[in-house]
């Protein structure tokens with residue numbers, strides 16, 4: 001199937017075949033004319049340097065133009081214009097609308113209001129489909145497949161949108177097992193757990209590290225803890241360094257949606273385990289593939 | 297007064313019978329009937345019922361409520377039966393069926409859901425994922441709405 005004119009709201013809008021097709025395009029594409037004469041609206045109601053710049057780069061590399069904003073401070077939203085009205089305005093100007101918003105379901109609402117296709121660049125704390133595609137693509141490309149491997153997903157699994165989007169994305173594949181590694185108060189809500197179709201269990205990193213093929217790391221934020229002392233107590237168990245990785249398979253892929261703070265030690269960067277810079281680099285080709293398919 | 301008589305008293309319209317006792321006003325609220333429509337509406341509350349012990353009845357004269365209009369009341373009155381009355385006869389009788397989707401009656405419990413943002417064009421829409429116990433999921437944010445939350449929202453003020 002093709003995505004022409006379709007909205008990209010949630011990773012589960014895709015089938016495996018859709019993703020394979022995107023992966024093949026992404027692995028071949030570095031420049032093109034697909035967006036010539038097209039205007040992409042980048043509506044970032046919540047700041048995100050990385051995601052926005054990779055959409056900008058993807059647009060430019062495909063000969064397109066973009067309009068938009070990266071913060072709502074200097075816009076009419078600051079003067080009280082609703083999100084809905086802003087989306088209607090952008091719909092009149094642009095061929096594709098890329099939305100990042102603090103509220104959950106904002107991208108779905110935009111898609112209902114706009115004629116142009118809408119791409120969700122992260123809304124609220126659950127959905128971030130383009131990040132999930134990048135994560136899957138990185139595994140597909142580097143590991144030659146996504147099925148039948150053992151995954152660990154570590155960090156804030158309750159509020160972190162990248163980790164939650166990644167977990168939902170794994171539903172499209174057949175992992176051997178997924179270990180959820182998170183402090184009690186940052187474990188996923190039942191909505192997410194109910195949706196998981198693969199075998200999963202909660203675990204301590206040390207117990208299962210030798211089994212893992214992929215370890216997806218996300219940041220644990222201090223402000224998520226009701227009690228700061230609890231944060232101080234647990235933070236050490238969620239830090240990855242080369243010493244810890246001695247117990248891992250040599251082929252273990254350590255992933256991270258970036259930016260990181262100190263959850264992955266710098267000494268991991270130069271090891272074979274470091275997949276996170278590859279992930280970051282894949283942001284542009286994956287978004288190029290997606291944009292070119294949506295406007296095709 | 298027999299149950300039959302209560303049901304048959306209107307000439308044309310809709311009789312909603314077997315409403316759990318005390319829920320008739322909630323049923324009217326869900327149906328959006330305020331009295332200002334000019335419809336003749338009668339309520340019977342806490343009457344005896346063989347099936348339920350006590351029950352409420354709502355009669356709407358002169359209007360046949362559609363299936364879509366009525367089925368939403370299953371949220372607070374799953375035992376209700378709908379009688380369409382034509383010329384003093386029950387032309388059609390059925391149980392309410394909980395619709396697969398509920399639009400606009402319930403609020404999402406997630407404060408970060410776009411449906412809770414003021415001045416935005418999103419009405420709350422839920423998909424029913426389980427009937428017993430009742431469980432719905434918000435189509436915008438994916439958060440669950442449980443039976444207790446539904447009852448609290450619909451029977452609160």
Ligand SMILES: [Zn+2]
Nearest residue numbers: 404409434437
């Ligand atoms: Zn919601």
